[in-house]
Amino acid sequence: MQEILxxxxxxxxxxPVHTVVNWDRVPWLEETRLAKVVDKLTSPRALVTHFPYSFMPPSFHTSKAKVINVIRNPKDVLVSSYYFHQMANFLEDPGSFDEFMDKFLEGRGQRLLYS
Structure with a gap:
């Protein structure tokens, strides 16, 4: 969606896609980089977040902002998270896929907003 929008x-x-890096074209609300680039974006601006709708500020709810909500299949989230945990050295080792899946299904283990 960050490439299509x-x-x-x-x-x-x-x-713009070939000349501006993705995180400057469509900055994340959660990242500190937003403050450096948001004023440089031309209207209409595109921003991205993993925040749930309820976490958005009151001003958002009364604005004319448009929202595109992308929801992933939980099976895709499981597989993606497993491989991300294997790659990301700042996360605990996921163990075997079966162990990781058991934790995932039970709601245990490290939860990531990125999933």
Missing amino acids: PLVLNGGDLT
């Missing part, structure tokens, strides 16, 4: 907002023009 800028194309839609720019009428299919690939220039």
Whole structure:
């Protein structure tokens, strides 16, 4: 979605996609980088977050902002999270896939907003 939306907002023009890095084109609300780039974005702006709708500030709920909600299949989240845990050295070792799946299904283990 972070790659598609800028194309839609720019009428299919690939220039921004080829010249501006993704995290500056569509910055994350959760990251400190947002403060450095948000004022440079032209309208309409595209932002991304893993925040649930209920975490958005009151001003958002009264604005004319549009929302695209992407929901992933839980099986995809499980597999993606498992491989992310294997790759990310700042997370605990996921163990075997079966062990990781048991933790996932029981709601145990490290929870990531990125899942």
